Amino acid sequence: MSSNSFGKIFTVTTFGESHGPAIGCVIDGCPPGLAIDESEFRNDLDRRATGKSRHTSQRREADDVEILSGVYEGRTTGTPIALLIRNTDQRSKDYGDIVNTFRPGHADYSYWQKYGIRDPRGGGRSSARETTMRVAAAVIAKKWLAERHGVRVRGYLAQLGEIAPQGFDWAAVEQNPFFWPHAAQVPALEKAMDALRKSGDSVGARVNVVADGVPPGWGEPIYGKLDGDLAAALMSINAVKGVEIGDGFAAVAQRGSEHRDEMSPAGFASNHAGGILGGISTGQAVTASIALKPTSSILIPGHSVNLAGEPVEVVTKGRHDPCVGIRATPIAEAMMALVLMDHALRHRAQCGDVGEVSPRLA
């Protein structure tokens, strides 16, 4: 009802606010026997974390995961897994000015209209701090998907404002703070971000995410389509304004002769569909792309209204990302992994007896 839970079999419920004492999640439906320990959350949480470079918010959270339940002697038991992260770097006074003001581009006004009360500290529940728990839950999903099916979910920044990659190498992505796939452009990105920060403004971004190794058959027709669930999951990330699967909106200008992915005994000749046909995976890479809006909290004054409906000028202080898309890459990967994990288990539940049918194309 209140939509804080996600998934049908691999179910993740998150709780917590940006400036509360802790955030957490409960994962229900995880298969038993998966080896997992607290240190395995470090890498992805660090990839999402703030304060790692001068190009993201300087809020510094340790993001240490505590496993409270569902794991015994290093293995999942099949019972609910509760994960907790204590918030350690809240500076609520940074947000004192906005208690009576609706910041443009934020959820302040819509939350107020819905609930008639709001926690203004750091955006409360609407803060992207909540996505930390999605990334944590997805560490488990990614590990199970990799071990059980050889699935690998990876993302990268595919556009920063007007700047697009001029080359592509997966190896470059983890070597720079932007998740950028072309190392030679990184100095130019740093320069652009420094100039942007100085100007007090922000930019949008595009993040691409790709899952390799997904077997054919995952996803359900009609209301449980893999692409439908993926689109909803990616759209649920803060600041996402657009989602594309495969070629997405480029399909508008394509011909059928170009877009349909022809098949031969050697496999598919192309992947315009993004690895999904009829809502069900084809065995090709599952590809998606998201558009993130520019950060709303900027130093440039903007017009709004206060609780009394009077006109006010808003300048957002506090620590903010000049481009929220930079840190969205691990979050997009997480949402893709959570959807795939859920659909893997759903497929196993209904169609596990079907087994492998031929022909199976690459």
Ligand SMILES: Cc1cc2nc3c(=O)[nH]c(=O)nc-3n(C[C@H](O)[C@H](O)[C@H](O)COP(=O)(O)O)c2cc1C
């Ligand atoms: C990783 C990440 C970090 C974010 N950090 C900020 C931020 O520092 N300042 C800000 O104004 N918005 C930030 N946002 C976006 C807001 O959370 C979001 O715009 C706001 O809650 C309104 O929701 P909506 O844009 O999805 O409609 C961030 C989003 C993501 C994905």
